[in-house]
Amino acid sequence: MYAGSKAFFYALSRSATLKRLASTYGMATPDSFARRFIAGETIDEAIDCARRIQSQGFLLTLDYLGESVRTLEEATAATREYVRLMEVIVASGIERNVSLKLTQLGVDVDRATCVDNLRRILDPGAKHGFFVRIDMENSPYTEVTLEIFETLWQQDYRNIGVALQAYLHRTERDVRRMNELGARVRLVKGAYKESASVAYQQKAEVEAAFNRLARLLLDEGTYPAIATHDPTRIAATREHAAARRISSDRFEFQMLYGVRRDLQSSLVADGYRMRIYVPFGRQWFPYFMRRLGERPANVAFVLRALLSER
Numbered sequence: 001m002y003a004g005s006k007a008f009f010y011a012l013s014r015s016a017t018l019k020r021l022a023s024t025y026g027m028a029t030p031d032s033f034a035r036r037f038i039a040g041e042t043i044d045e046a047i048d049c050a051r052r053i054q055s056q057g058f059l060l061t062l063d064y065l066g067e068s069v070r071t072l073e074e075a076t077a078a079t080r081e082y083v084r085l086m087e088v089i090v091a092s093g094i095e096r097n098v099s100l101k102l103t104q105l106g107v108d109v110d111r112a113t114c115v116d117n118l119r120r121i122l123d124p125g126a127k128h129g130f131f132v133r134i135d136m137e138n139s140p141y142t143e144v145t146l147e148i149f150e151t152l153w154q155q156d157y158r159n160i161g162v163a164l165q166a167y168l169h170r171t172e173r174d175v176r177r178m179n180e181l182g183a184r185v186r187l188v189k190g191a192y193k194e195s196a197s198v199a200y201q202q203k204a205e206v207e208a209a210f211n212r213l214a215r216l217l218l219d220e221g222t223y224p225a226i227a228t229h230d231p232t233r234i235a236a237t238r239e240h241a242a243a244r245r246i247s248s249d250r251f252e253f254q255m256l257y258g259v260r261r262d263l264q265s266s267l268v269a270d271g272y273r274m275r276i277y278v279p280f281g282r283q284w285f286p287y288f289m290r291r292l293g294e295r296p297a298n299v300a301f302v303l304r305a306l307l308s309e310r
C-alpha cells in the first residue's frame, strides 16, 4: 500500500492539467484538506500562520510554492515574489528564513539566469540577516543544485544551506563535502520516486542511511537540521547527541507544517529547537500530492472529505 500510494500520488503531482486546475480554482474552501498542509495562497495568510507558529515557540522557514517553471518570465516572477516575501517578513518582525527550489528560479530554462535569480534573493537576504535553504528536488537536479550551491559558497555567500536526501546512494559523499565546507545541511529521507540505480528502495535501507548520515552531520557538520517526523529517527538523533554531549543548540529538528503537531510540541517542551517548514502559494498541488503519498491513511482521509463535500 505504501509504495503503491506513493507512486500514485507522485504521478498525480506531475500532471500539468491537474496542477493548472488546482492553481486556477484555488484551495476552494478555508477548511479544505489541503489547508492542513499549506498555510494559504497569499503572503498575508502565510505571515499570519507564521506568527501563530512562532508564538508557540517554534522556529520557521517560509516556502513560496512553485517548481518546474518553463519560461524565464515565470522564473523572474518567482524571484520577485521571494524578494517581496522577504520585505514583508522584515516588516512583520517574524524570523528571517526562507526555503526555495532551483527549478522555480529557472534552472531548467537557463542555468546562468537561475544563478542570477538566486543572487537577487541572497543579496537582500544577506543584508537583512536571512538564511536561505535550497530544497533538494528529484535526482536529475542533485548535481546541478550542489554545483550552484558550491559556486555561490565559493563567492562567499554564507547565508545559504542545502537539503540532502538519505535515500540517494551518493549522499554520504555529499554530506562529507558539505561538512568539509562548513555548510549547513538539512537531512531528509527524500520525497520523490527514484530508481534503484540511484536510490535505496527499501524503507529499512533508507532509515539506516538516515541514521548514519544524521550521526555524520552531528559529529562533523555545521548546525545540521534533522528533518523527519519519524519518532525512531528522532530518538536515535537524541540518543547520539546525548552520548556525544552535543548540546541541543548545535542542531535543530525540522518538520512540515501540519504533520505530527504532537511530536513538534513535545520536542519543544523537551528543550529542542524545532523549525516548521511553512509552504504557501497558489502552486500548492505537487507539494500537496507528495504529502498525500507519504501516508496511506491520507488516501482514505481525502476520499472521505471528497464524499462528504458532495
Ligand code: FDA
Pocket (backbone or CB within 6 Å): 134, 135, 136, 137, 163, 165, 188, 189, 190, 191, 192, 227, 228, 229, 230, 231, 254, 255, 256, 259, 260, 276, 277, 290, 291, 292, 294, 295, 298
Ligand atoms: P516517514 O515518511 O517514515 O514518516 C514518519 C511518520 O511521520 C509517519 O508514520 C506519519 O506518522 C508521519 N508523516 C510523515 N509524512 C506525513 C504526511 N505527509 N502526512 C501525515 N503524516 C505524515 N524531501 C525532499 O526530497 N527534498 C526536500 O528538500 C525536502 N524538504 C523537507 C523539509 C522538511 C522540514 C521536512 C520535514 C521534510 C522535507 N522533505 C523533503 C520530505 C522528506 O523527504 C520526506 O518525504 C518526509 O519528511 C516524510 O518522511 P519522514 O522522515 O517524515 O518519515
